[in-house]
Amino acid sequence: MSPSIPILDATFMAKGTAEERAAFGQKFLESMTEYGFVKLVNHSVPLPVVEDTFSKIKQFFKLPFDVKRPTINDPKKGQQRGWSPPGEEKTWWLESNTGDVESPRFSDNKESFDCGDPKDKQFPNQWPAESALPGYQATMDQFYYDCGQLCVNLLEVLAAQMNLDPKLFSSKCTNEASTIRINHFPPIDRQTLESGQVSRIWPHNDFGIISLVFPDRTGGLEYEDRENPGTFIPMPYNGDDEVVVIISETFQRWTNGAVRAGLHRVTKPVDMVGDVVPERWSLVYFCKADRHINVGPLKEFVGPERQPLYEDLTALEYQAMRNAVHYPEPVAEGVSVEA
Ligand SMILES: O=C(O)CCC(=O)C(=O)O
Numbered sequence: 140m141s142p143s144i145p146i147l148d149a150t151f152m153a154k155g156t157a158e159e160r161a162a163f164g165q166k167f168l169e170s171m172t173e174y175g176f177v178k179l180v181n182h183s184v185p186l187p188v189v190e191d192t193f194s195k196i197k198q199f200f201k202l203p204f205d206v207k208r209p210t211i212n213d214p215k216k217g218q219q220r221g222w223s224p225p226g227e228e229k230t231w232w233l234e235s236n237t238g239d240v241e242s243p244r245f246s247d248n249k250e251s252f253d254c255g256d257p258k259d260k261q262f263p264n265q266w267p268a269e270s271a272l273p274g275y276q277a278t279m280d281q282f283y284y285d286c287g288q289l290c291v292n293l294l295e296v297l298a299a300q301m302n303l304d305p306k307l308f309s310s311k312c313t314n315e316a317s318t319i320r321i322n323h324f325p326p327i328d329r330q331t332l333e334s335g336q337v338s339r340i341w342p343h344n345d346f347g348i349i350s351l352v353f354p355d356r357t358g359g360l361e362y363e364d365r366e367n368p369g370t371f372i373p374m375p376y377n378g379d380d381e382v383v384v385i386i387s388e389t390f391q392r393w394t395n396g397a398v399r400a401g402l403h404r405v406t407k408p409v410d411m412v413g414d415v416v417p418e419r420w421s422l423v424y425f426c427k428a429d430r431h432i433n434v435g436p437l438k439e440f441v442g443p444e445r446q447p448l449y450e451d452l453t454a455l456e457y458q459a460m461r462n463a464v465h466y467p468e469p470v471a472e473g474v475s476v477e478a
């Protein structure tokens with residue numbers, strides 16, 4: 140039987156009896172360790188905020204090209220800001236590149252928009268004109284703070300459950316480098332998606348500490364079955380109040396591989412009918428370590444029997460390195476990697 144990701148009631152993160160809180164912490168860490176994923180209901184990001192953010196992102200992607208163009212992301216900057224036009228980001232390069240494809244043309248059937256801390260001066264956000272989409276920035280800023288707070292609380296539950304200083308992870312994350320990522324997947328014909336040359340998002344791990352995914356009603360998010368590597372299991376949509384929490388690469392590095400990142404991808408919904416894969420959106424919060432923080436293994440996870448598996452790097456260096464992988468330069472002269 141395929142493993143299914145537990146759904147936990149986040150009410151018991153902070154409220155309830157000591158036993159209820161302990162049971163939440165135990166199941167949360169267990170699920171994150173076993174699968175790399177958990178689903179939460181009754182979490183602290185208010186439903187109206189999620190709904191409002193979803194409604195705004197749908198409007199953002201409908202804006203005319205000329206309004207989106209000034210916000211185009213510069214892949215060379217290391218920290219994503221603004222709009223990545225359709226096909227620009229190529230997640231195939233992250234985990235699917237076996238090195239034996241000479242001139243890969245594999246692309247993502249998606250466009251995205253990234254924004255970060257409203258106070259960030261180093262990598263300022265790039266917004267469309269307020270008159271083009273009134274309230275967009277304010278909505279995203281609210282969503283940013285609410286998700287950041289939930290992530291900090293979740294990191295403290297994880298540390299406490301591991302019998303570590305509860306602030307071990309959260310003290311490395313003031314959310315200065317965390318980002319909101321919104322994705323739009325235009326309709327695509329089933330045959331093209333099934334051709335194997337295009338994916339909505341290829342299998343990948345997220346780069347930060349943990350991620351929150353607020354999925355669209357249209358399914359398509361799938362996670363790897365760790366008992367059968369390379370096999371993916373659909374993550375069903377159950378309701379707008381549900382959020383998927385994913386262990387990401389920084390957490391795997393800090394814990395020296397003890398808690399592994401959850402490999403996931405986005406493809407067609409399992410229940411789709413007809414020849415056209417429907418349009419889809421997703422709303423994601425990548426909780427990332429502060430830029431100067433080391434993302435090598437923490438001393439709590441290394442010892443004579445547990446040699447460090449990962450090199451020391453700052454979070455910013457790591458982010459820039461991983462970003463560069465999925466915004467590749469053309470692979471050879473005359474060969475375009477555009478879709
Ligand atoms: O669209 C989704 O459900 C997940 C998106 C995702 O994995 C990502 O943006 O990294």
Ligand SMILES: [Fe+2]
Nearest residue numbers: 343344345403
């Ligand atoms: Fe992801």
